[in-house]
Amino acid sequence: MQIRATNPEDKEQRREAILDAAEQQWLAQPERMANVAEIAAAAGLAKGTVYLYFRSKEELFLAIHERHVENFFKSMITRAEQDTPMQMKDVFALTRQFLAATNAFLPIATQCHGMMERHIPLEVGYAFEERTYVRLNTAVTALQRHFPLVNQALMLQSYALILGLWQLMRPTPLKELMQERSLICACNNDYLFMLDTALNALWRGALTPETS
CATH class of the missing domain: 1.10.357.10 (Tetracycline Repressor, domain 2)
Structure with missing residues (x-):
């Protein structure tokens, strides 16, 4: 089960991990923007977790x-x-x-x-x-x-x-x-x-x- 980040440092690390995953997805396929589900999977997170950080x-x-x-x-x-x-x-x-x-x-x-x-x-x-x-x-x-x-x-x-x-x-x-x-x-x-x-x-x- 995924542990929810609660303190500011953990939240910032998770946010950075999401951004890193999205940027790597972009570099791998620069002709398209990956969707949230793909980014979540690349970051090892649930799709709903990504939406906690980005709408x-x-x-x-x-x-x-x-x-x-x-x-x-x-x-x-x-x-x-x-x-x-x-x-x-x-x-x-x-x-x-x-x-x-x-x-x-x-x-x-x-x-x-x-x-x-x-x-x-x-x-x-x-x-x-x-x-x-x-x-x-x-x-x-x-x-x-x-x-x-x-x-x-x-x-x-x-x-x-x-x-x-x-x-x-x-x-x-x-x-x-x-x-x-x-x-x-x-x-x-x-x-x-x-x-x-x-x-x-x-x-x-x-x-x-x-x-x-």
């Missing part, structure tokens, strides 16, 4: 996305709080490392932005955004030690660039056909290189003081 699979995947965002901000804040001077190349390197190590981030982020408009209750979506903006502002404050002109707008523009460029470049049958018929060139395949170039231009433009 729907959409809210569960939003929680995965939030965990990704939290981990990214933590890594950025940890580096920014070090006394060693931080340069733009360090910001871009941390971004590349995170994206390379977190394969599910970009596709799940894309899914979640669509779900937020259609399947996530308004108050749940607002609470997610509120927590995200708290983390964002903490990251901005930490980065301002090294880049006084960094602000919330620049960070939001960077996120839009990360996600938007991936949506344009991600492999699809249509993209393969476009390359095959020379509508787009194969040089557009290197997402991380293109992202690095674009972020560098964005940050240099935003952080270079204007001269009269």
Whole structure:
């Protein structure tokens, strides 16, 4: 018989186990979102137990996305709080490392932005955004030690660039056909290189003081 988690630590461990199982299901079959029953089975839990933590699979995947965002901000804040001077190349390197190590981030982020408009209750979506903006502002404050002109707008523009460029470049049958018929060139395949170039231009433009 399954033992119900009662203390906060056990509950958090079980919640993390559910998120881990859902993310592994996604990585195994990225073309579809696993249902709650499949996620529960992968986590070794009853379906009803998963519903104690998440009211729907959409809210569960939003929680995965939030965990990704939290981990990214933590890594950025940890580096920014070090006394060693931080340069733009360090910001871009941390971004590349995170994206390379977190394969599910970009596709799940894309899914979640669509779900937020259609399947996530308004108050749940607002609470997610509120927590995200708290983390964002903490990251901005930490980065301002090294880049006084960094602000919330620049960070939001960077996120839009990360996600938007991936949506344009991600492999699809249509993209393969476009390359095959020379509508787009194969040089557009290197997402991380293109992202690095674009972020560098964005940050240099935003952080270079204007001269009269």
